[in-house]
Amino acid sequence: MTTHEKPHRQTRAGTDLGGMFPRAFADEYVTIVRGDGPWVWDADGNRYLDAISGNQNVNIGHGREEVAEAAREQIDRLEYVSSMLFTNEPAMEYTEKIAEFTPEGFEKTWLVSSGSEANESAIKMARQYHYERGNEGKYKVISRRRSYHGNTAGAMAVSGFPARKTKMEPLFANFPKAPSATPYRCERCDGDGGHACGVECANDLERLIQDEGPETVSAFITEPVTGAANAGASPHDGYFERVREICDEYDVLFIVDEVMAGFGRTGENFAIEHWDVTPDIITGAKGMSGGYSPIGGTMPHRRVAAVFEDVEDGFQHGHTFCFNPASAAIGTAVLEYMDDHDLVDNAREVGAHLRERCEEFYEYEFVGDVRGKGLMIGVEFVGDRETKEPLPETGAEFQSLLFEAGLDNGIITYPGGGHVGGENGDYTLITPPLTIDESLADEVVDRMHATLADVESSLER
DSSP states (O other), rough: OOOOOOOOOOOTTTTTOOOOOOEEEEEEEOEEEEBTTTTETTSSOOEETTTTHHTOTTOBBBBBHHHHHHHHHHHHSSSOOTTTOOOOHHHHHHHHHHHHHHHHOEEEEEESSSHHHHHHHHHHHHHHHHHHOOOOTEEEEEESSSSOSSSSSSHHOOOOOOHHGGGGGGGOOOOOEOOOOOOGOOSSSSSSOOOHHHHHHHHHHHHHHHHOOOGGEEEEEEEESOTTTTTTOOTTHHHHHHHHHHHHHTTOOEEEEEEEEEEEESSSGGGGGGGGOOOSSSEGGGGGGTTTSSSSEEEEEEEHHHHHHHOTOSOOOOTTTOOOOHHHHHHHHHHHHHHHHHHHHHHHHHHHHHHHGGGGGGGGGTEEEEEETHHHHEEEEEEETTBBBBTTTTTTTHHHHHHHHHHHTTEEEEEEEEEEEETEEEEEOOOOOOTTHHHHHHHHHHHHHHHHHHHHHHHHH
């Protein structure tokens, strides 16, 4: 294992953040001042390997001049125009480019500014789809436990992630939640149930639809590979195929949330393409702009879009920054960069190497599971491998320890948790830029080894 010089971190901004309302006033923050490729530097000159791509969105790496130039040119020409009154050429070009990237049948994109907005739009699109077809009673959206779909009201209502919603719970609709159906903590098997368990987990969705009343259920939304709520987990094989059958039988739209996993991260254009399934609506965001501008998109299949073609007053939804021309020009530049550098193939090939190397983390007794697809790897931590009991130091205590140890070893980690019983459980995502090669993947693993070794030493004290 390669050793690395530890950064000498001095920046502790604390609450001295100018006029910012920070995420947490009690936290101390390191100030990042620049980035280049997979690296970022803080105000003290320390360099960190960005193993989480900013926030799983800097897919093409930091500091790409091609994207900056596209932004400059578009802002010089036209920075904004209202999508309520006009259209614009960059939005037309970008959505055509997206249609080349999406699976067959997805030809239109509703452009917004975030993943939360994309999922909120999908929920509303599904509702109006049924309304226009005379099924006015269909409004409920079912999701899975251990899921996260965003911070707006509708997106949070369908999120099965108590850690991010408990304090705001009274504000949200109480939409039903199906089992998470992921192997490591499967409610039905001990992780080895295989295809049969996948089908049976999907049948739980059918029973939930029946219990709620099919005439009231509008859609089912799910992450093919889970992000913040259950790092890198995906259901048993057979699950999504059976879900498709169930949705067809009960006239329920099948929405896949690809905000984190989409646009190449898992080694396919979209994570759902790892299975032979066609959803009704795809949502995306993070990787769409590579972090260079806020962008999100809701992409309905043509069978859904067709329902809106004859609606006189159109889709009853929208935001000021829908179809923003500057963001669209940036999005086009990002997709062109991905095409020019074959980044989806790279994510698949380098991701396989990274996944194999990450198996080494089982040498640490507190590592319970390593999972994921492409360059979206999750590592779950436990106090007891046999029982899968969470760490006793679970929550903010452990997550802070892991994050600080990562910075000490020159790597940025993404700790999370709260997936066990709504309060306990810890994990981290490893989601480097899609541009990395095997050598940099090895460096990610080496720096994670150093980080986990430091964490292990702290836990043993």
